[in-house]
Amino acid sequence: MIKPLDSNNTICHISGGHLNPAVSLSLFVTGDIKLLRAILFIIAQCVGAACGSAILKAMTPADKQGDLGITNINKSLEPIQGFIVEAVLTFLLLIVIHGVCDSRRKDVKGSAPLAIGLAITACHLCGIQYTGSSLNPARSFGPAVIMNLWPNHWIYWAGPIVGGVVAGLVYKFIFKFRKGESDSYDF
Template sequence: MVNENKNVVIEVEERHFLFKCVPMDQMDKITHCLAEFVGTASLLVLSCMTCMEGLGSEIIPIQAAFGGGLTVLVIVSTFGGITHCHINPAVTLAAAICRYVSVPIAICYMISQILGAIAGFALLRAVTPSELHYKGNSTQLWCLTLPNERIDPIHGFAIEAIITTLLIWLCCALWDARNSRWQDSVSMKFGFTVIVMNLAAGQLTGSSMNPARSLAPALIANYWTDQWIYWAGPITGSVFASLCYKYIFHRNAPKECCTVATLKAELIDKLME
């Protein structure tokens, strides 16, 4: 008789060091959603803080434009290594259409973004005096995205759809494996793109491009006039841009493009499935 010693390898599921009851892959998903929540809340706090008109000085368009764009730059720099850092349901919708995130994850992201936007705007209102919450001497809540008086709703819808299309094309280009070698300045690309869109459309529609960003002030102010523009426009632009890029512009990347950045992105996507 020969006794053979067999080594039995038991795989132990990795768990979070603090929350032992939660498997690590589930904890990662929770962390991603939490980062979307905090990132979108930060977007509302900082971008709305840059356009407060009750301090006595008039807000010039370039101030609001750069404030919004640089806010996006900071948030993407901060949370880009934790999550996909969409902070925008229109971006998440495009990512789902292009199959960069799964549908369940996309839904969780969108819920996190909407709740984060509401929480962020509510927090900003809570920590600032009530006399700063309105535009000049009017009773209109500040930070509402509204079309200019000379812009009718249909034109407003078209403008929001166009600028969102351009934003989503940037997203699709950065997700494209062919651009994996140029990922170091992603936050700057997003930030300055938002600045350009704000300069172009800020005085026309408020340059929202983000349903969650528009929803939070409208919900808290209970002001719904023309707010459909800021859902229909970005969603239309997102669907059009993502489908256009997916079926017209996209190509399979050559092997030399499969750099560390590409492999990292693929690993993140697998973990999110």
């Protein structure tokens, strides 16, 4: 079972703190949330992203809006390369999230939010020059909807979803502790 990051957080008690469709789908794959909950989370995440982008657009002078945060791949990349970057980076992020938030694990010490924040930072530093490093379909969806700009938008859904689902499967079948398993190893 995935534990919420911080029960004092505004939304963690509802969603466990994930605001990313790739996270919701990955948690569905591992069995930590049900399909209906994952679907409702994804809808809420996308509506929230669109609302946030609409507010940002309303607050930003027209001459400063530009593309208003649209994510797009580097001009020297092929779309498939952008897809691979988004999938790999999202996979890495989700493996960290699963590892530090698995309440069955007793070997993880320290701060889950710090570990996740550092993973996000590392992924963004690695990927921003290639794809803008979205790793979150909702984050890319919000500005695309409000600005009605959709260049290579499929990359920002397909890449993170594939990366998240693969991370969920890898964690579930290779790393996840099961009931009755020991969390210590005799080497």
